[in-house]
Amino acid sequence: MWVFDLATLRFLLVNQAAIATYGFSREEFLSMTLQGIRPENERAALKHYVESPRPEFSSAGIWHHRTKDGRSITVDIVSHALDWHGRQARLVMVRDVTEREQAMMALQESESNKSAILKNALDCIISMNSRGEITDFNPAAEATFGWTREYVLGKTAADLIIPPEQREAHQMGLKRYLETGESRLLGRRIEIDALRIDGARFPIELSLYSVEQ
Incomplete structure (x- = not known):
C-alpha cells in the first residue's frame, strides 16, 4: 500500500508490505515517483491514466512494475481518492499476482500445444x-x-x-x-x-x- 501525490506522482507514504515486495527502503520510496517502479514501455500509459478523470474509487487492473533488483512483477491495482494535508492524492492497494499470471500463461501454452497435437x-x-x-x-x-x-x-x-x-x-x-x-x-x-x-x-x-x- 502507498499514497502518492496526483500532481507530482511522488510517493508520500509506503507501508512495510510495499517495502518487502519492491525491495526499496522507505527513504528510497519517498525520494521517488511512480515512474520509478514502472518499466519504460508503460510510463506513457501511466501518465495518461493518472491524468484522466477517475472516480473516487477506481480499479486500475493489471500492470507491470519493476522491483529494486530489476525484476518485473505483475500487480493488480485499486486506488481511492484522498486528501493528503490539502494535496490531491490517492491511496493505492497493490496485490502481487505474478505467480497467478505465470500459471495462466503456462496453462495457455499447454493448451496451445495440446491443440496442435490433437489437430x-x-x-x-x-x-x-x-x-x-x-x-x-x-x-x-x-x-x-x-x-x-x-x-x-x-x-x-x-x-x-x-x-x-x-x-x-x-x-x-x-x-x-x-x-x-x-x-x-x-x-x-x-x-x-x-x-x-x-x-x-x-x-x-x-x-x-x-x-x-
Whole structure:
C-alpha cells in the first residue's frame, strides 16, 4: 500500500508490505515517483491514466512494475481518492499476482500445444471426462468415424462409437476406474470393434491413458 501525490506522482507514504515486495527502503520510496517502479514501455500509459478523470474509487487492473533488483512483477491495482494535508492524492492497494499470471500463461501454452497435437495427429484422439462424455475429438477421429467434433462434444463415446453389446462392459470399466483408480486396460493396446456414423463396424486398435487436470 502507498499514497502518492496526483500532481507530482511522488510517493508520500509506503507501508512495510510495499517495502518487502519492491525491495526499496522507505527513504528510497519517498525520494521517488511512480515512474520509478514502472518499466519504460508503460510510463506513457501511466501518465495518461493518472491524468484522466477517475472516480473516487477506481480499479486500475493489471500492470507491470519493476522491483529494486530489476525484476518485473505483475500487480493488480485499486486506488481511492484522498486528501493528503490539502494535496490531491490517492491511496493505492497493490496485490502481487505474478505467480497467478505465470500459471495462466503456462496453462495457455499447454493448451496451445495440446491443440496442435490433437489437430495434427494422424491417429484418432478422443478425450473423455469422468462421466464418459467426449471433451475433444480430433480431425483424424472426425475422418475415421464420420462424426463432427461439434456434434460429439458432451455426448458419450458409448452411445456413438461402441457397439451395443460392448457398452455395458465399457460403462462398468469406467465406473470401476473412478471408484478404485485401477483399470486393466490403461496403457495397453487392445483390438476391438467400433462403429462409424452409418453404423458400419470396423476393427480398431485402442490405447487408453489417464490425464490429471
